[in-house]
Amino acid sequence: MKTTIERLGHQGDAIAAGPIFVTGALPGEEVEGDVVGDRMIAPKIITPSADRVKPPCSHAKSCGGCSLQHASDAFVEDWKQGVVDTALIAQGVEAKAACIKTSPPRSRRRASLSGKRTKKGAIVGFHGRASGTVIEVPNCTLLHPDLMDIIPVLQEMTVLGASRKGEASFTIAQTLNGVDVLVRDVKPADTPLRMELAQLAGKAGLSRLTWEDELIAGRAPAYQMFGKASVAPPPGAFLQATREGEQALLAPVLDALDGAKKVVDLFAGSGTFSLPAAETAEVHAVESEGNMLSALDTGWRQAKGLKRVTTETRDLFRRPLMPDEFKFVDAVIIDPPRAGAEAQIKELAKSDVPVIAMVSCNPVTFARDARLLVGAGYSLGSITVVDQFRWSPHVELVASFTKPRPKRAA
Structure with missing residues (x-):
């Protein structure tokens, strides 16, 4: 059968009316092929899109590592920003992604x-x-x-x-x-x-x-360098996929923390954000994996010129920090896994923390959590989309939320 592609889904598959899923196609393209269930098998591109390019990798057809190499960089960037915008619209949050930072080829570390x-x-x-x-x-x-x-x-x-x-x-x-x-x-x-x-x-x-x-x-x-600190994360521990992507996430986080003296870093890992933040503020790092916090602590103790960093091993899904634990905190960094941090966000929404810098690897759960914060009186600032999983449908982002801190009685 012949059909025309209407859009790309969140996993990068092209979608035609039906819906029919078509691997390797782009919006606006006319395609032809046999359909089994809801998927077109071995599709033939009849009318190629102006956004179609020759994949830069010779393994693009066989390897499952990259699924968007047939699309121009400009198309992928626009599409990833659109994924974030669509997720926010679905939650009734008025905001748009302001820019996108894309890691270069051959940079996955x-x-x-x-x-x-x-x-x-x-x-x-x-x-x-x-x-x-x-x-x-x-x-x-x-x-x-x-x-x-x-x-x-x-x-x-x-x-x-x-x-x-x-x-x-x-x-x-x-x-290193x-x-x-x-x-x-x-x-x-x-x-x-x-x-x-x-x-x-x-x-x-x-x-x-x-x-x-x-x-x-x-x-x-x-060793990895997190700000001024050399840290040796445990084997297989989480690490931002590219150095360029890490810096693209870190820069707006640090901008959001400007002037903060006491910071809490939730889902702190081995210190990606905690240790750079400690150059100007005292930081309390919270993470469920004790061995990652141990690496963070060792890196802090061996570094020079950092302010005090404390650590706490805690499952933030089961035991989120409560509003009174943020009483004297100037800013919070939160970088949850793909499931988001709904339980922790609900408690943060009840707090008086004036600044929240949120990093996310899932626009859908980010939008859900953003709705809770906006509903509690926070203003959502600019959103930076970060594409460190180049040529994949994976999308990351960082954004800040602000709320005036109530004046306390003398």
Whole structure:
């Protein structure tokens, strides 16, 4: 059948009337193909959009890592800003994304890869689109060259540790001292395997190699710079995907904190925002993962020129901070996971905190939480969209909320 694409969905799939989902198409394009269920199989583009471009990566058709390489950068930027605007409109919040910051190609400093043994050795890469097949990506335009350089070493680890039917899972991150590697879904390490793995890690110049939960090699601390502090997050811990994306999120957060003396950082992780904020304010960092807070605390103690930072291990979904705990706080940073932070936002909405800087990786839950704050008297300021997952439908953003603090009785 023939049909015309009306729009893109949140996952980047093109949608025609029906709805019919069409992978790899763009709004306004006429497409043709067989339809099975609600999806067009092997669509043919009859009338291409002016926004269609040749994918910059040779793996674009097979790899599932990037789904929007067929669209121009300008189209993707407009679409991602539109995703945020649409989410806010759905919640009745009057605001628009002011700008977008896009990370450059080959800048991803962390990634999750899979390894599969073959008859001749092993392959390491991303999964194919809607497939369990592992696709090699030797010409990847997404990953930082430092990550690309260690793929042959990951292949050797796959041969050593993966089962013939299973897959090894790699979480890799660029650090100041080499690449940090966490390996999962592999056989336990015995003494001979530990020796082989340690040799591989040394040969590749890895900063750290963790095999399941066992540290195999630690040539140098797996440091990240958060402001003035060098921090070694735990293996596999959350890290903003690109340095450029991290800075694009950090800058408006710090702008929002201007003049604040006491700051609370919720979902603080290993200190992405806490430690830069501590250059001008005292910070209380709250996070559910104690090992991440331990890394944050160590980084703070070893840094120079920072104000006091305290930490608290706390599940903010089950035990959000209550309004009276914000009594003398000038500003709050909150960077929740994709589910948002509805329970914590409800308590924040009851508080007198004058400034809230919110970072989000999900426009839908951000808009829901923004509605609660606006309904409690907060004003939503400018919104910056950050695209550090280039060529994917993933959208991040940062925004500030302000409310005059009531005058207290003398």
